Amino acid sequence: xxxxxxxPAALSVPEGENLVLNCSFTDSAxxxxxxxxxxxxxxxxxxxxxxxxxxxxxxxxxxxxxxKSSGRSTLYIAASQPGDSATYLCAKIQGAQKLVFGQxxxxxxxx
Amino acid sequence: xxxxxxxxxxxxxxxxxxxxxxxAQDMNHEYMYWYRQDPxxxxxxxxxxxxxxxxxxxxxxxxxxxxxxxxxxxxLGLESAAxxxxxxxxxASSYLPLYSNxxxxxxxxxxxxxx
Numbered sequence: 001x002x003x004x005x006x007x008p009a010a011l012s013v014p015e016g017e018n019l020v021l022n023c024s025f026t027d028s029a030x031x032x033x034x035x036x037x038x039x040x041x042x043x044x045x046x047x048x049x050x051x052x053x054x055x056x057x058x059x060x061x062x063x064x065x066x067x068k069s070s071g072r073s074t075l076y077i078a079a080s081q082p083g084d085s086a087t088y089l090c091a092k093i094q095g096a097q098k099l100v101f102g103q104x105x106x107x108x109x110x111x
Numbered sequence: 112x113x114x115x116x117x118x119x120x121x122x123x124x125x126x127x128x129x130x131x132x133x134x135a136q137d138m139n140h141e142y143m144y145w146y147r148q149d150p151x152x153x154x155x156x157x158x159x160x161x162x163x164x165x166x167x168x169x170x171x172x173x174x175x176x177x178x179x180x181x182x183x184x185x186x187l188g189l190e191s192a193a194x195x196x197x198x199x200x201x202x203a204s205s206y207l208p209l210y211s212n213x214x215x216x217x218x219x220x221x222x223x224x225x226x
Contacts, residue, residue, distance in 0.1 A: 004153070031210040043115070043201055043217030044154075051212060089153065096208040097142070097167070099215070101153035 003027065004092055006102035014110050017080050021105050023073040023090035032093040033066050033073050037086045038104065044089065048075070080109045113137050117202050117218035124192045124225050132187040132221050134202030142205045143185040144169075144215065145177065147198040154201065160185055161208075192225045199223070 004025045013019050023033070032051050036044040048057045048064040050073070056065040063076040073090055089104040118133045134143065141162050146154040156169030160179040174196060176188045185204075189196060199222050203215040 032212060034214065041219070043219045044203075044215075045217070046214035049212055049214055091154075093209045096210055097144070097156070097159050097161070097169075099144075099154075099156065099209055101155075103151055103153045 003100050004090060004102035006088075006090060006105050008105060009103065010106040010108070012108040012110060013080060015080060015082060018076070018078050019080055019107075021075040021077070021088050021090075021107070023075070023102055025071050025073070025090075025092050025100075025102075027071075027094070030068065030092040030094055033064075034091050034093060034099075035062075035064050035073075035075050036089045036091065038089060039086050047088075077107075082109045082111050085109045115202055115204055115216050115218035117200075117221050119221060120219070121222045122224070124189075124223065126192060126194060126225060128192050129188070129190050130192065131189075132200055132202075132223075134185045134187070134204075134218060136183055136185075136202075136204040136216070138204065138206070138216065139182070140204035140206050140216070141182075142208065143179065144203045144205075145175075145185065145187045146201045146203065147171065147196075148201060148220070149198050157187065157200075194225045197223060197225045 034049045035047045050066040061078040087104045087106045091101040115136045144159040145157040158177040163182040166177045202218045205215045207213040
């Protein structure tokens with residue numbers, strides 16, 4: 001049973017488009033939800049962290065929302081650029097040391 | 112500032128061999144973690160440490176051992192490697208627990224193949 005699900009597994013869009021990545025999770029008893037970026041052959045870089053009491057967080061062209069009641073989070077990327085191509089992972093923080101990851105969405109931005 | 116450094120970056124082992132993966136961080140972080148990443152499975156926590164001299168089991172600890180003799184280092188050991196342990200291993204560290212809103216810092220990973 002997958003606790004955190006990301007659909008689609010891969011997404012390809014033309015440069016300049018706005019796009020939304022989806023993350024759904026079971027069990028609304030989460031502390032926080034975090035979005036990461038992973039470039040090929042590299043580790044994870046934290047993008048945004050939404051506390052359970054918050055509805056959204058913004059950083060530059062990125063906006064992440066959290067709806068605990070429906071078990072969903074979205075990552076909105078505005079005016080996409082080729083440099084945004086990467087795998088994006090969401091993870092729910094369920095305890096002091098429990099970080100549960102989704103499988104990720106591999107994003108390709110075509111010039 | 113190096114952040115989190117993992118050694119080695121690549122390794123190929125034969126079934127039954129042993130090896131140790133090293134994770135070093137220079138940020139004076141208390142918390143350190145070992146994950147494995149497999150296709151279609153996301154990252155799963157193997158073991159973690161909440162401070163020097165402490166270790167604890169994560170989600171998938173079987174077949175692995177860890178040690179945290181120094182605050183800056185977290186070692187992951189495979190005593191008798193099995194093909195099922197072929198994976199990409201990531202180390203991460205943080206200054207405070209995950210629920211404190213402090214993000215983890217990740218290394219670039221160790222790609223391990225067991226033949």
